[in-house]
Amino acid sequence: MPITGSELVAQTLERHGVDSFFFLMGAPMLGVEKACLDAGMRGVDVRHEQAAAMMAHAYSRLRRKTGVCMACSGPGTINLASGIATAHVDCAPVLALGGSSPWSEWGTESFQEIDQVAIMRPVTKWAERCYETRRIPEIIDKAIRMAWSGKPGPVYVDLPTDVLLGSVDESKVVWPCDAAPQRSRPLADETRVEAAVELLREAKKPVLLSGSGVIWSDAAPELQAWVEQCGIPFYTTPQGRGVVPEDNALAFAYARSTALKEADVVMVVGTRINYVFGHLRPPRFSPDAKIIRIDVDPAEIDGMQRLDVGLVGDAKAVLGQLQRAAQGHVHAGLYEVWRKRLQTINGEKGAVQELELATDQTPIHPLRLCREIRDFMRRDAILCVDGQEILNYGRQTIPTHVAGHRLNSGPFGTMGVGLPFGIGAKVAMPDKQVIVLHGDGSFGLNGLELDTAIRHKIPVLVVISLNGGWTADPKGDKPGRNLGYTRFDQMAQVLGGHGEYVEKPEDIRPALERAQKAVDAGRTAVVNVVTDYRARAATVRFSAMNT
Numbered sequence: 001m002p003i004t005g006s007e008l009v010a011q012t013l014e015r016h017g018v019d020s021f022f023f024l025m026g027a028p029m030l031g032v033e034k035a036c037l038d039a040g041m042r043g044v045d046v047r048h049e050q051a052a053a054m055m056a057h058a059y060s061r062l063r064r065k066t067g068v069c070m071a072c073s074g075p076g077t078i079n080l081a082s083g084i085a086t087a088h089v090d091c092a093p094v095l096a097l098g099g100s101s102p103w104s105e106w107g108t109e110s111f112q113e114i115d116q117v118a119i120m121r122p123v124t125k126w127a128e129r130c131y132e133t134r135r136i137p138e139i140i141d142k143a144i145r146m147a148w149s150g151k152p153g154p155v156y157v158d159l160p161t162d163v164l165l166g167s168v169d170e171s172k173v174v175w176p177c178d179a180a181p182q183r184s185r186p187l188a189d190e191t192r193v194e195a196a197v198e199l200l201r202e203a204k205k206p207v208l209l210s211g212s213g214v215i216w217s218d219a220a221p222e223l224q225a226w227v228e229q230c231g232i233p234f235y236t237t238p239q240g241r242g243v244v245p246e247d248n249a250l251a252f253a254y255a256r257s258t259a260l261k262e263a264d265v266v267m268v269v270g271t272r273i274n275y276v277f278g279h280l281r282p283p284r285f286s287p288d289a290k291i292i293r294i295d296v297d298p299a300e301i302d303g304m305q306r307l308d309v310g311l312v313g314d315a316k317a318v319l320g321q322l323q324r325a326a327q328g329h330v331h332a333g334l335y336e337v338w339r340k341r342l343q344t345i346n347g348e349k350g351a352v353q354e355l356e357l358a359t360d361q362t363p364i365h366p367l368r369l370c371r372e373i374r375d376f377m378r379r380d381a382i383l384c385v386d387g388q389e390i391l392n393y394g395r396q397t398i399p400t401h402v403a404g405h406r407l408n409s410g411p412f413g414t415m416g417v418g419l420p421f422g423i424g425a426k427v428a429m430p431d432k433q434v435i436v437l438h439g440d441g442s443f444g445l446n447g448l449e450l451d452t453a454i455r456h457k458i459p460v461l462v463v464i465s466l467n468g469g470w471t472a473d474p475k476g477d478k479p480g481r482n483l484g485y486t487r488f489d490q491m492a493q494v495l496g497g498h499g500e501y502v503e504k505p506e507d508i509r510p511a512l513e514r515a516q517k518a519v520d521a522g523r524t525a526v527v528n529v530v531t532d533y534r535a536r537a538a539t540v541r542f543s544a545m546n547t
Contacts, residue, residue, distance in 0.1 A: 011137070020044065047449055062404055078119060083414075120158075126146040200267070209277055358371070383437065474534035489526050
């Protein structure tokens with residue numbers, strides 16, 4: 001019996017357990033999208049393809065499964081690239097499917113002809129074109145396995161028009177023998193595990209740094225058990241937050257600079273050594289600190305300039321090894337003095353910050369906005385933060401208590417992710433409170449996805465820090481900075497959502513309450529808060545370049 005290429009795509013995704021996908025309609029993918037919908041998958045059509053990629057990214061982070069996005073040929077697929085690049089840097093397993101011009105007409109300047117595979121290769125783990133209809137399941141299956149092998153990441157499959165529209169007898173289809181990709185959990189070398197334990201036994205001031213690798217490895221329980229067993233202070237990347245609740249007794253957020261600068265042993269678990277942690281270089285870290293690193297990718301460890309013990313393996317498995325090996329050798333009593341020092345600094349600086357958070361100035365200070373959100377949001381809420389000043393203020397003040405429930409622009413620094421991330425997160429976790437905290441500049445990049453949320457009844461709460469443009473500008477000398485004070489709340493209302501406009505600090509909480517009531521009733525809401533354009537976040541510079 002004949003089957004079309006479009007139907008084969010849908011059947012392959014169905015075999016892999018795909019239940020949702022994000023797309024912007026267009027040829028030659030229309031047949032694929034219809035077949036997926038007919039198979040019972042939820043399709044969320046967006047207003048810009050980059051948003052589809054970002055939604056798939058957030059969905060994959062929250063569900064720990066493959067996120068799927070689709071686009072039409074040429075410009076449509078190219079528009080996926082910024083979102084896919086963000087997923088690549090964030091190591092998110094997203095499957096991007098792009099329609100393309102007919103392969104049989106390649107080189108004839110057919111409609112929207114361009115080498116999409118060449119464009120996608122630099123921003124994916126793996127990218128390939130399917131040349132035969134019968135091999136569609138084989139190629140997509142391989143792509144998904146590549147997305148999950150070792151360090152996760154996005155993949156791309158190019159689907160030419162003639163391959164999708166072609167049909168083949170079902171008996172000739174190349175079906176993989178097993179649809180479920182196997183997750184490997186390699187153990188580290190035991191002698192190196194013992195060496196790591198010995199370094200920690202001799203340490204006086206250790207710290208642990210973790211990132212998204214802990215989330216992708218589902219290793220949050222092991223990480224929490226490890227830091228509590230050993231009494232090690234911990235810090236995470238912005239994207240890796242929540243793997244240990246941030247009100248844990250070993251979290252000293254306000255003593256971060258001291259902890260990193262004075263640490264004599266630094267254990268790095270499941271994160272790249274990049275600008276986020278200052279490349280582990282002085283002056284942020286002591287030049288004499290010993291470095292222990294756990295990573296599933298040997299190239300990450302082998303390429304380090306500073307390393308004393310490298311543990312190549314899966315974070316979940318290796319943390320279990322360390323727990324067993326450390327019994328009777330590494331315990332909380334070893335670092336009691338160190339923890340007391342950090343606790344004192346943390347308490348003093350935290351008290352100062354609470355006073356700053358309570359400011360009742362007008363225009364509203366972003367810190368006051370962050371405090372109101374912090375005190376309002378549910379403990380297991382999913383928070384998506386996107387912007388410049390508000391991103392920094394939010395990072396400093398709003399905690400996360402559940403693994404994977406904090407999303408932001410990530411190490412690639414992509415603006416515009418906030419609302420798409422929020423929509424993808426709500427599709428993944430419909431029963432959770434999803435709050436998107438946006439700067440007004442970053443909101444403008446994908447703001448029309450409000451329409452997507454409202455049309456598809458994906459209720460999210462969007463809070464906008466409306467400081468009149470990009471970044472703080474106390475001197476008024478930044479070219480292209482000013483955007484005006486746009487009434488995004490009225491935009492939400494026109495589209496069919498709920499809108500609030502806030503100019504006084506005491507009005508923030510009531511507006512949030514009304515907005516959440518609307519969200520709980522199934523409506524997307526925007527709370528548009530006028531904030532001080534002069535407020536510049538005081539934070540450690542991640543890079544030599546800054547805006």
